[in-house]
Each structure stands twice: as C-alpha cells, then as structure tokens.
Amino acid sequence: MSSINGKTIWVTGASSGIGKSLALKLSSYQCNLILSSRNKEELLKVKELCGGSNTISILPLDLTNHHQMEEIAEKAISKFGSVDMLVNNAGISQRSLIIETKVEVYEQLMQINYLGTVALSKAILPHFIANKSGHYVTVTSLMGKFGSPYRSGYCGAKHALHGFFDVMRMEHEKDGVKVTLVCPGFVQTNVAKNALTADGSPQKDDDVATQNGITPELAAKKMISAIEKGKFEVYIGGKEVKGIYLKRFFPKLLHKVVLKSHVR
Template sequence: MATNKNKIIWITGASSGLGKALTLVLSKKDHKLIISSRNKDQLNKVKSSCSNPENIEVLPLDLEDISSMSIKVDKAMLIYGSIDILINNAGISQRSLIINTEMSVYKQLMDINYMGTIALTKALLPHFVRQRQGQFVTVTSLMGKFSSPYRSGYCGAKHALHGFFDALRMEHAKDNISVTMICPGFVNTDIARNALTSTGTPQKENDKATQNGMSPEIFAKKMMRAIKNKKFEAYIGKREVMGIYVKRFFPKLLHRMVLRSQVR
C-alpha cells in the first residue's frame, strides 16, 4: 500500500483465521473494508468485534460458485465505488495420502483454492485496468513453493496460483497493477481442523505443527507490511521458512528433511 490510509480493501475468507485477523488489524486504520466468506452470520460477528464497524461491509461469497463472481464484483464495486486491494485469502487445506484420496476431493481443492480465486480475480481485473491501479494479494502457502506428504491436492492448487499470478503481474505491470504473493508457514488457526480428508470430510483435529505456529495477529501485521511494500513474494512463518531456500539450492536435502520431520 502506498499509504496506510484511505484504501478500499476486499478480503475473502474473512470469517475466521487469517482473514479475521487481517480484518481486525485493518479496522484500526482508516481503510474501508469489504469482508467475504460463505458464513454471513460469522462475518457479521467479525464486523461487530472490529474497531470501526461502520467502515466494514459484509458480502457473502462462495468460491465454488464460479459463475457468480462477476455478479459479486459488481456488488462490491457498488459499495464504495472502487476497490484498491483484493486480498485472496479464502481456501481450504487437505490431510490425506494420494493413494486414498478420491478425485472429488482434488476437484474441490482446485475449485476453491485455484479456480474460484482466479475467477474472482479475473472478474475484478477490468475494473483495475480502467482505474489504472490496483493490487492483488493472494495468500498461498510455503506449500506453493515446495511440497509435503498428505497435502498433494493443496500443494498442487497453491503451486498453480503462483504460475497464474506471476503471469498476471507481467501482463498488467503496464496498467499499474501489482501482485503480492503471501506464503504462510504454520499459523495457529483452524486450517488443520477444517482440512479435507480422503473422502472430503473435515479432519476435525489440530496437529502439533499448526498448534505451535505463529499467531494470526502477528502474522497479519507482518503480512500488512509486505502489502504496503508491494513485495512480489513474502514468506511468513518460523523455522519452516528456511525450506524455501533449502529447496532452491539443495532440493534433495529438503526432501530428506521433510521425510524426517514426519509432518502431518
């Protein structure tokens, strides 16, 4: 963000976890917010807990309903007249072995994490082009840069987001449109509890790495600094962030390290 004030920011996945933490942090500033997720009641609870709820509008959105994205963008544009930043935060994780995972689970992971995200982005893109400015912020994962067992579909979708948004950044640099990719490590949210198992049901339990991860509040503050500075990519987490650099220079070493960690 060029300044800390007077931005119109749309956040998806704002009803819990990182999205909720971002909303709480941003509400303390002079930004106007649009917050989205499937759960309207929970969005209203988040809004009511914010510092300046009068600057927050709720817009329910389901990323799996790809055909509705143009309508949702039109509604969002009517709220404040323009949008400066779209934070693509909504998504879902996975915990299952490839051999056991049903194809319907892979489709759901791709529909939510990839297809829904790029459909919303593509629907908003013409508005950014017309106003000659805009910033897409997409929350992927360290799993968008390297992989881990039990997350094959999640990793695939997150890797795909990097390919798409790297291309968008190149195509629209001339339009003053920027792209920031946020790659979280372990963050103490419900992402593991909500992760899809091999049949598509939620895992419903946390894991040690997630439970010991960075707090959403600290993460949100670090993320906002990356957005303000319009970083291409930001890796935010604890020691697991080193995996980015080990992968780059010593890929076989990272392979052995991940196997030894027995992460779930």
C-alpha cells in the same frame, strides 16, 4: 502515512483465522473494508469486533460459484464506489495420502483454492485496469513453493496460484496492477481441523505443527508490512520458512528433511 489509508480493501476468508486477524488490524487504518466468506453470521461478528462502522461492509461469498463472480465483484465495487485491493485469502487444506484420496477431493481443492480465486480475480480485473491501479494480495502457502506428504492436492492448487499470479503481474504491470503473494507456514488457525481427508470429509483434529505455529495476529502484521512495501512475495512462519531456500539450492536435502519431520 500508510499507503493503506484511503483505500478500499476486499478480504476473502475474513470470518476466521488469518483473514479475521487481518480485518481486525486493517480496521485501525483509515480505509474501507469489504469482508467476505461463506458464513454471514461470523462475518457480522467480525464486523462488530472491527468497530461496526459504516466503513466496514460484509459480502457473503462462495468461491465454488465461479459463474457468479462478476456479479459479486459488481456488488463489491458498489459498496464504496471502488475497490483498490483484493486479498485472496479464502481456501481449504488437505490431509490424506495420494493412494487413498478420491479424485473428487482434488477437484474440490482446485475448485476452491485455484479456480475460485482465479474467477474472482478475473472479475475485478477490468475495474483495476479502468482505474489504472489495483493490488492483488493472494495468500498461497509455503506449500505453494515446495511439497509435503498428505498435502498433494493442496500443494498442487497453491503451486498453480503462483504460476497464474506471476503472469498476472507481468501482463498487467503496465495497467498499474500489483501482485503480492503471501506464503504462510504454520499458523494457529483451524486450517488442519477443516482440512479435507481422503473421502472429502473434514479432518476435525488439529496437529502439533499448527498448534505450535505463529499467531494469526503476527501473520496479519507481516502481511500488512509486505503490502505496504509492495513485495512480490513474502514468506511467513517459523523455521519451516527455511524450506524455501533448501528447495532452491539443496532440493535433495529438503526432501530428506521433510521426510524426517513427520509433519501430518
């Protein structure tokens, strides 16, 4: 029997991309789902695609509203009486050179990708501790492990998530709290189109690497496998995953490989 059965799972960024695919796959399990994003209409569509049952609830959420996270967490808990797992999937990417990027863009990336995720995770932590059980599944990126041009602020925010959640795991293992960090590479989503450019406007255009990435359905499948195995970290993607090991053992070689890749 799957360890997911019987659990209540809260997924952020559930209206599209990996989050949507994860919700669809999880809906085939015997679990309760809470689906969050800023777009209520899209969440309702995802709920219907998942079967529209009373085991699926939507909860609109904007990660920039840090001061509202405790209230949001209470609402999530009230949906089914408990939350067993929080999937921190919501976020936004970037495509701009450092020299051209406004500081306000870096602030926005940190507000959403890092501080919003931290605020939400802290808000649900007392509930996990009280239950002596809880699982954070935080979607970072391969860019949380090594860097790439045009993604400086995105890389910075994702690296920060690794630092925070590694400590979360250490401090609260005694409380039954688990942490799985999910590091996708290129996945066929709208991440590039929605990415912030130097002035904070969306890029609107896709890129070849993203178009040629793995499907969000495959990413979701691999995520569920990692969750069930209780992995600390999982790396998901194509050949770009090799960058993890190049960074660890041959950092200068990785530097040369990334510069030659012309990834935009």
